[in-house]
Amino acid sequence: MSAIGKSVARAEGEERVTGKGTFVADIKLPSMLYASVIRSPIAHGDIIEVDDSRASKIKGYKGIFTYRDILGENVIPVVFRDQPCFAEKRVNYYGEPIGVVVADSKSAADMALSRVNIDYRELEPLLDPLKARGNERIKIYGEDNIFKHLKVRNGDIEKAFAECEVVIEDIYTTPYQEHAYIETQGMVANPLPDGTMEIYGSMQCPFYVREAVAAVLDLPFSKVRVVQTSTGGAFGGKEDVPSLVACQAAIPAYHLKRPVKLIYSRDEDIISMSKRHPGWIRYKSGADSNGVLKAVEVEYIIDGGAYSTLSPVVLWRGTVHAVGPYRCENVKVDTYAVATNKVPCGAFRGFGSPQVLFAAESQMDRLAEKLNIDPAEFRLKNILRTNDTTPFGQKLSWSVGAEEALMRVLEKSDWKKRKDKNEYAPDGKKIGYGLSSVFYGVGLGAGGKHLARTGARVMVEGDGSVSFSVGTTEMGQGMRTVLAQIVAEELGLPYENIRMIPTDTSRVPDSGPTVASRATTMSGRALIDACGKPRNSILTEAARMLGVEKHQVILKDGMAFSRVDKDKQISVMEVINSCFAKRMPLSGEGWYVSPETSWDERRGFGDAYVTYAWSSNVAVIAVDMDTGEIEVLKIYSSHDVGKAINPSLVEGQIEGGVIQGLGYALTENIITDKKGRLMNTEFATYIIPTAADVPSVKPIIVEHPYPEGPYGARGFGEQPLMGVAPAVANAVRDAVGVRISNLPITPEKVWKALRKYED
Amino acid sequence: MKIKFILNGKKTVVDVPGGMRLIDLLREKLNLTGTREGCGKGECGACTVLLDGKPVNSCLILAAQVDGRDILTIEGLQKGDSLDPVQRAYIDTAAVQCGFCTSGFILATKSLLNENPDPLDEEIKRGIAGNLCRCTGYAKIFDAVKTAAEYIKEEN
Ligand code: FES
Ligand code: FES
Numbered sequence: 001m002s003a004i005g006k007s008v009a010r011a012e013g014e015e016r017v018t019g020k021g022t023f024v025a026d027i028k029l030p031s032m033l034y035a036s037v038i039r040s041p042i043a044h045g046d047i048i049e050v051d052d053s054r055a056s057k058i059k060g061y062k063g064i065f066t067y068r069d070i071l072g073e074n075v076i077p078v079v080f081r082d083q084p085c086f087a088e089k090r091v092n093y094y095g096e097p098i099g100v101v102v103a104d105s106k107s108a109a110d111m112a113l114s115r116v117n118i119d120y121r122e123l124e125p126l127l128d129p130l131k132a133r134g135n136e137r138i139k140i141y142g143e144d145n146i147f148k149h150l151k152v153r154n155g156d157i158e159k160a161f162a163e164c165e166v167v168i169e170d171i172y173t174t175p176y177q178e179h180a181y182i183e184t185q186g187m188v189a190n191p192l193p194d195g196t197m198e199i200y201g202s203m204q205c206p207f208y209v210r211e212a213v214a215a216v217l218d219l220p221f222s223k224v225r226v227v228q229t230s231t232g233g234a235f236g237g238k239e240d241v242p243s244l245v246a247c248q249a250a251i252p253a254y255h256l257k258r259p260v261k262l263i264y265s266r267d268e269d270i271i272s273m274s275k276r277h278p279g280w281i282r283y284k285s286g287a288d289s290n291g292v293l294k295a296v297e298v299e300y301i302i303d304g305g306a307y308s309t310l311s312p313v314v315l316w317r318g319t320v321h322a323v324g325p326y327r328c329e330n331v332k333v334d335t336y337a338v339a340t341n342k343v344p345c346g347a348f349r350g351f352g353s354p355q356v357l358f359a360a361e362s363q364m365d366r367l368a369e370k371l372n373i374d375p376a377e378f379r380l381k382n383i384l385r386t387n388d389t390t391p392f393g394q395k396l397s398w399s400v401g402a403e404e405a406l407m408r409v410l411e412k413s414d415w416k417k418r419k420d421k422n423e424y425a426p427d428g429k430k431i432g433y434g435l436s437s438v439f440y441g442v443g444l445g446a447g448g449k450h451l452a453r454t455g456a457r458v459m460v461e462g463d464g465s466v467s468f469s470v471g472t473t474e475m476g477q478g479m480r481t482v483l484a485q486i487v488a489e490e491l492g493l494p495y496e497n498i499r500m501i502p503t504d505t506s507r508v509p510d511s512g513p514t515v516a517s518r519a520t521t522m523s524g525r526a527l528i529d530a531c532g533k534p535r536n537s538i539l540t541e542a543a544r545m546l547g548v549e550k551h552q553v554i555l556k557d558g559m560a561f562s563r564v565d566k567d568k569q570i571s572v573m574e575v576i577n578s579c580f581a582k583r584m585p586l587s588g589e590g591w592y593v594s595p596e597t598s599w600d601e602r603r604g605f606g607d608a609y610v611t612y613a614w615s616s617n618v619a620v621i622a623v624d625m626d627t628g629e630i631e632v633l634k635i636y637s638s639h640d641v642g643k644a645i646n647p648s649l650v651e652g653q654i655e656g657g658v659i660q661g662l663g664y665a666l667t668e669n670i671i672t673d674k675k676g677r678l679m680n681t682e683f684a685t686y687i688i689p690t691a692a693d694v695p696s697v698k699p700i701i702v703e704h705p706y707p708e709g710p711y712g713a714r715g716f717g718e719q720p721l722m723g724v725a726p727a728v729a730n731a732v733r734d735a736v737g738v739r740i741s742n743l744p745i746t747p748e749k750v751w752k753a754l755r756k757y758e759d
Numbered sequence: 760m761k762i763k764f765i766l767n768g769k770k771t772v773v774d775v776p777g778g779m780r781l782i783d784l785l786r787e788k789l790n791l792t793g794t795r796e797g798c799g800k801g802e803c804g805a806c807t808v809l810l811d812g813k814p815v816n817s818c819l820i821l822a823a824q825v826d827g828r829d830i831l832t833i834e835g836l837q838k839g840d841s842l843d844p845v846q847r848a849y850i851d852t853a854a855v856q857c858g859f860c861t862s863g864f865i866l867a868t869k870s871l872l873n874e875n876p877d878p879l880d881e882e883i884k885r886g887i888a889g890n891l892c893r894c895t896g897y898a899k900i901f902d903a904v905k906t907a908a909e910y911i912k913e914e915n
């Protein structure tokens with residue numbers, strides 16, 4: 001193979017290192033106006049009046065736009081339709097959008113915003129999901145404030161626990177996590193004279209944005225065109241919420257008939273955009289004397305915030321992943337997404353699974369310890385292998401690389417050799433090793449199967465250059481590069497000839513969202529389909545020119561040659577020229593629908609995802625016994641990716657994901673005050689890892705081909721984040737004997753636990 | 760007020776309002792949008808430019824403060840068609856993911872290597888600790904800095 005498996009340079013590399021202006025903030029259109037968003041100053045209450053009379057005195061002021069200016073439905077459609085675009089009377093979270101003010105400069109818009117007066121009546125907010133669930137007095141959603149309840153039932157849980165040799169039960173909690181993409185949210189809405197609304201912006205899911213803008217403006221989809229600009233990181237944080245931003249720009253643009261730009265400030269972004277759900281997990285699990293994981297019982301609650309947005313599907317993924325990558329025949333899982341008066345939580349790398357896997361993997365270590373066997377051995381005994389059945393009843397008939405991923409990480413980290421648990425670093429800190437194994441269902445699965453389709457278009461030009469379009473997006477993960485490699489491979493052309501056109505809803509049919517690590521597999525397959533027609537022309541013409549049969553032609557590295565007589569060859573360029581002259585078709589459209597999945601909600605059973613990625617992690621840490629401070633020295637992280645189409649991009653996903661996971665493990669958390677206001681909304685107080693804090697990360701690539709994937713590849717980009725926190729928690733226990741079950745693992749928690757442990 | 764300064768090697772004279780930030784002068788008035796804004800508070804380094812060769816956050820200083828001084832932005836690194844060795848190193852080591860932080864990192868690297876052509880690992884870490892990247896986990900950025908140091912040595 002020529003282009004596959006090679007670490008070619010990123011498609012947009014040069015654009016980025018030279019600072020080209022392709023991000024939304026760089027857009028300037030003639031007569032463009034600027035918007036600022038009016039936000040709720042309270043977490044729960046009723047708006048009595050919004051008054052802009054003092055704002056209207058500002059020079060360049062163009063007006064205020066609220067729910068009254070919505071032409072269609074006041075909704076941001078996600079799963080349910082409970083979230084308004086602009087609050088009408090009731091506000092349900094601090095920072096909820098009420099309207100926008102528009103002016104001819106951003107500073108005038110901000111000045112106007114500071115002069116808008118909001119009259120309101122404050123109500124008591126519900127901030128704790130445990131109290132919100134079934135609350136009799138305060139109702140945010142339905143009768144019981146539960147957006148969704150899901151379950152898994154398998155085997156006989158009571159009987160199984162009775163037969164266990166060891167049983168552990170504990171409560172685990174996990175905090176908010178903010179995406180902290182370095183580019184904040186932003187959109188430009190550009191109304192065209194023919195009534196089309198064009199939207200340019202930073203996003204993962206252009207088709208979601210299109211649906212939302214069409215809903216609020218009451219336009220048909222065909223009159224909304226959404227174009228993705230270069231996107232400066234997303235991680236799930238630009239899945240559903242860009243729809244809000246787009247509508248906030250589109251509504252005034254529609255009325256004023258001028259382009260409107262809206263770029264969020266950092267604190268506005270942190271206050272009002274989605275985050276990882278805080279989690280509360282009661283986890284009980286048991287094993288028999290042979291070290292077999294016998295029974296798992298889980299109650300898992302996620303704090304959804306004020307509107308349901310993606311919570312039902314986030315919850316579903318958490319439900320499916322609750323037991324971890326193991327066999328277990330007796331399972332009872334109950335999960336709840338609960339409404340509170342806080343910012344709606346949504347998608348974030350891992351999507352509801354990191355919380356519950358933190359609990360699951362902490363439990364695995366605790367069971368092993370109680371059984372007095374090595375945690376690696378305990379995992380190996382129970383880990384899923386090909387032809388096993390998952391705890392939710394799915395038979396895994398292919399490519400389960402979990403065991404190899406685990407073995408490889410143990411090998412690389414010298415896990416076995418590490419007999420002496422009393423290891424100290426030269427500076428006197430206590431060394432600890434921690435292990436975790438996780439898995440990730442690739443693609444939308446049964447929870448989103450109506451969206452599990454993608455389109456693509458490929459166009460080979462007469463000069464041999466190729467452009468292609470897909471409906472999924474590039475946000476830094478490297479999709480554009482990997483897909484260009486796939487097109488190069490299919491057409492036998494050099495990678496440099498291939499270019500992706502920025503994702504645009506007017507070029508390909510609705511291809512679903514760019515989430516769930518699905519872009520490479522889904523758009524990759526659609527592109528292979530799209531390349532079929534031009535490839536067929538090239539093969540037919542090459543066969544004629546070489547004087548061989550079509551099936552004997554091989555395309556590779558820009559050359560077409562005969563399989564039987566390697567001396568017969570001709571450049572693909574020449575072949576294309578000839579195809580072009582003969583008016584043979586050189587463009588194609590492709591479509592791919594994911595294989596069937598299923599889920600029976602009553603039992604919590606089914607073929608949840610088409611395939612799974614598998615991972616194990618070893619964290620090596622050093623703990624300062626006096627201060628409780630943790631220094632992470634190394635993280636080994638193995639991933640079964642099916643096939644690494646571009647190994648260096650795969651490494652980049654592992655390194656970056658692991659460090660986000662490390663932030664989740666050690667420092668990241670959003671604090672809300674008693675009134676539901678977010679307290680740490682800037683990088684000085686919301687602490688993400690810097691270059692000075694990071695350990696060395698050792699990526700390990702495992703390749704068990706996924707037969708349905710392009711060249712055997714499967715998605716995995718989310719998984720690197722997921723196993724880090726439990727590995728670090730297990731390492732802390734290994735180093736100093738304390739078990740921290742509440743993330744983040746701060747020095748204070750470790751120090752306090754150490755004092756208690758010593759007493 | 761009128762200010763005169765050297766911008767990417769060229770004498771530049773512009774009229775700026777008193778309170779204007781340097782980043783706005785660059786991005787809004789001069790259309791040099793390669794300087795990115797990630798926080799506006801001096802906390803992320805995306806807006807890094809070199810002021811008399813030293814990295815500064817252009818969101819924190821006023822345009823008026825650069826009067827009579829020398830500013831280098833990402834747009835000033837390339838010589839004609841050829842990329843600066845630091846730019847090449849960032850491409851070759853796959854140190855760019857979303858690339859929103861990249862302009863700032865490249866300028867921080869440029870200044871670090873000007874001062875210290877052979878930095879130790881710890882010095883690299885400290886040298887770029889003022890710039891945040893959420894995508895890469897920094898591993899490949901460290902590689903880029905080391906590779907850039909080599910490229911520069913090869914050129915000299
Ligand atoms: S934008 Fe200047 S430091 Fe973040
Ligand atoms: S590459 Fe995305 S923030 Fe650095």
